[in-house]
Amino acid sequence: MTDAKPTVLPARQAELAAGLAQVQARISDACAVAGRARSEVTMVAVTKTYPASDVLALTGLGVTEVGENRDQEAAGKAAEVAAAGATPRWHFIGQLQRNKCRSVVGYADVVQSVDSARLARALAAAAVAVRDRPLDVLIQVSIDGDPARGGVLPGSADPDAGLHPVAEAAARADGLRLAGLMAVAPLDWEPERAFARLAEVAREFRAAHPEAVVLSAGMSGDLETAIGYGATHVRVGSALLGMRSTLR
Numbered sequence: 233m234t235d236a237k238p239t240v241l242p243a244r245q246a247e248l249a250a251g252l253a254q255v256q257a258r259i260s261d262a263c264a265v266a267g268r269a270r271s272e273v274t275m276v277a278v279t280k281t282y283p284a285s286d287v288l289a290l291t292g293l294g295v296t297e298v299g300e301n302r303d304q305e306a307a308g309k310a311a312e313v314a315a316a317g318a319t320p321r322w323h324f325i326g327q328l329q330r331n332k333c334r335s336v337v338g339y340a341d342v343v344q345s346v347d348s349a350r351l352a353r354a355l356a357a358a359a360v361a362v363r364d365r366p367l368d369v370l371i372q373v374s375i376d377g378d379p380a381r382g383g384v385l386p387g388s389a390d391p392d393a394g395l396h397p398v399a400e401a402a403a404r405a406d407g408l409r410l411a412g413l414m415a416v417a418p419l420d421w422e423p424e425r426a427f428a429r430l431a432e433v434a435r436e437f438r439a440a441h442p443e444a445v446v447l448s449a450g451m452s453g454d455l456e457t458a459i460g461y462g463a464t465h466v467r468v469g470s471a472l473l474g475m476r477s478t479l480r
C-alpha cells in the first residue's frame with residue numbers, strides 16, 4: 233500500500249468521461265423508449281481489473297455506485313479509494329466464498345450475489361460482527377436453471393438452491409436487508425427472452441417480498457433490453473472503462 237494518492241492521467245480522464253457520457257445517454261434513451269423515468273435506473277460502474285485511480289476518476293465525474301467481483305482485488309481498491317477521500321457505494325457482484333464474508337462486509341454496501349441460505353447466514357453473522365448498519369443483499373437468480381454459473385432456481389424449494397427459501401433466509405437474518413434480485417443473462421439466450429423470464433420471476437418474488445424492489449440486470453451489451461424489462465440497476469463495465477484483457 234502506498235501513501236501517494238492515485239493519479240489519473242488526463243487522457244484516461246477524458247476517455248472515462250466520454251465512456252460515461254455514452255453510457256448515460258444509452259440509459260436515458262432506454263428509459264425514454266420504455267416509458268420509465270431516468271431516476272428509476274441506477275448505473276453501477278463495474279471496475280474489476282481496473283485500478284483505484286479509475287474509480288476516483290469516475291467518482292469525480294459523479295458516479296456513486298461501483299461494482300467488483302473478487303474480494304482479493306476489491307478490498308485493497310476500496311481502501312485506496314477511501315484513503316483518497318471518495319465514498320462510493322461498493323456492490324459485490326461475484327461468487328463469494330463464506331470465508332471472505334468478513335472482509336467483504338467491511339467495505340461493501342450491497343452484496344448482489346447471494347445464492348444460498350448458507351451464504352446468507354455467513355454474511356449475516358459477519359455483518360452483525362463488523363458493521364453498524366444492515367448489509368443490503370440481492371438474491372442472484374439463475375435464468376436458465378443451470379446452477380453451474382451461480383444463482384438460485386426460481387421453482388425450487390431446496391434450502392440452498394431455491395429462490396424462495398434463500399430469500400426467506402436473507403429476509404429473516406439480523407444484519408441483512410433483502411433488497412431484491414440480480415441476474416446475468418445466459419450467454420446462449422437472446423437478452424429479450426432472458427429478461428422477459430426474469431421480469432416474470434421478479435413479479436412473483438415481489439408478491440412475497442414487496443419491499444425488495446431492486447432488479448439488477450443488464451450489462452454493457454444488453455442494458456437497453458434489461459431496462460425495457462424493469463431493471464432498476466444496470467452493471468456496466470467494458471462500455472465505460474474499455475474491454476478487459478481477461479474474460480471476467
Ligand SMILES: *Cc1c(COP(=O)(O)O)cnc(C)c1O
Nearest residue numbers: 278325451452467468469470480
Ligand atoms: C463483469 C461483470 C459485469 C460487467 O460486464 P460488462 O459486459 O463489462 O459490462 C456485470 N455483472 C457481473 C456479474 C460481472 O461479473
